[in-house]
Amino acid sequence: IIGTTNPDVMEIMKQLYAPFMRKSSRILYMDPASAELTKYAANVMLATRISFMNELSGLCEKFGADIEKVRGGIGSDGRIGNSFLFAGVGYGGSCFPKDVSALIHIGQSNDYPMTIAQSVQRINYGQQDRFSDKIIQYFHGREKQTQLGVWGLAFKARTDDIRESPAIRCVRRFVEAGIKVVAYDPQAAGGDLQGTIRRVANGYDVLAGSDALVIFTDWQEFRTPDFEEIAAKLSKPVIFDGRNLYDPKFVRRFGIEYHSIGRPVS
Template identity: 50%
Template sequence: MKIAVVGTGYVGLVTGTCFAETGNEVICVDIDADKVARMRNGEVPIYEPDLDVLFERNQRQGRLQFTTNLQEAVDHAEIIFLALPTPPGEDGSADLKYILGVAKELGGMISHYTVVVDKSTVPVGTGERVHAALAEKLDESLFDVVSNPEFLREGVAVDDFLKPDRVVIGTNSDRAQEIMHRLYEPFVRSGNPIIFMDVRSAEMTKYAANSYLATRISFMNEIANLCEIAGADVDAVRRGMGSDSRIGKRFLFPGVGYGGSCFPKDVQALAHTAGQHDYDFRILTSVMAVNDRQRLRIADKLEAYFGDDLKGKTIALWGLAFKPNTDDIREAPALYTIDRLLGAGAQVRAFDPEAMDNVKAIYGDKITFCEDQYEALEGADALAIVTEWSVFRTPNFDRMKSSLNHPVIFDGRNLYDLRRMVEAGFYYDSIGRQVVGE
């Protein structure tokens, strides 16, 4: 099938590359000429495991192309995916100017029947607004608007796309439904469902799913905080809860809050949608408030340990990305930790396997970026672990202890066994578990 993907951000690039991998002819469009030139030269602009292999193969074999010319892509395509940014406004609403702007342009370009797909995460009712924007200049017989929300997890997005748990498609058109079913059929050969519904329900499904997952995270963070006060162990509680088939094991790990491009924005947008309908979605308000507090949990612990006086202290920071296996730092808890530490007069020595260039663009020389995790420890008064990269899971504890000024670790991801930390001689403060080595 002939596909155009408008926007080559995280969702657009993964979508275009994976569709090309199943034999489709894909043209990706972006207004950034420099970015398009780099992609044409084989450079993948984001870090995502396995994406580079598919990108190179499909570009080399001619199924994946890049252009700044929207008309070229429109003339080629029978399906156009809109994978454009929907940044949150000050009130939490999703900004649709990019999507609606492109939709108006498409209305003056489409000359044959085309399915226009909202791949971006958009509020309920966006499909109707995109339809109206297209219909300003285009006969309604020449297009259908479909909602096809993405459920990609950064770090495993390629696998998620090629082997989805489910595909959600919102449309009221039999013609569009048949085309979308044909497009996605190769991805669900193992029997996972393609779920068809109306457009508004598909739009709501994405927000509901992400907001529920964010709720689980915030709930477990509250349980963890209570465990610390009550003397319980959140790891034991998590295992006891997760063994209940009604609850399940996933998204029950406590930490320093959620971040990234989806959860913070989508929870805010769903709360804003509720407000537009005069509905007080109190759970979501609490979820956001809990997360705002939790992403400063490590900074709180550091200040408590050093007596609220971090001036002149040096803190080693392991992890900058909002989660492992990505270079994405959007709403990353590490950034909030850095801001708090710098504001308190501390110095920060940081390491992350992939995200340092992105953080360097924000902080410049305000913090020290290190070649590896052990260099970050040199001369530091404490270590703070914020992202659970695999390389941090089984470190050389003797080397850590000799590099740090004091054997002090604040672990926001509960990477280490408490007994092992006692044996290694560390002061170790994690999330929802007893402090050891006091």
């Protein structure tokens, strides 16, 4: 997307990108205002899919449905597709939160409220708070005697980026409630949480002395863990999975109480 109405600029950009466009041109020229809105609208559209699935996951928990089965069903419709339909603890990073906020701001500046974008933002923060509230409520009355082991601080796998990470927001709420937190992430640092939580160098080191394992990031090493070791090392074998990484029936075989997003507790 090139935002310009200047023919000279168009020609310069055409020559600049020519080595990458040998088979066909993928450049779209448009006025700067349209280019700006295109960029924001693309990310807000994707964020909308995530927030819709997250809101639907809450209804699934009330209605007795399974969000993973619902996702498979609606994703099989070619008009919808499978991308960005995974329910979880919310989106983060440097793009989606910023671009949702930007579109909301542009709407406000032009006296045209972007109500869908506002709802997407509200649902995203609400999903993070709903997940952390569930955990805090689980240990109600015992917060100061509770320790949580946390897997993942980055907003997604394969990055050290913690900007707008749901993990950071939730862990901060745990600490404010008086809960101790031991965290592991293979790449991400703890940001302003440094000094308020304990970091360890191995994922299984968060388990000893912890009353539950909380998963925020879908790192590959978290996808096939040693459930026997988890069950043996936790003070009580409980997992709160913010990314729906596991099959509830399989986890239950190890005597682990398993809480996920939009699925029955097992």
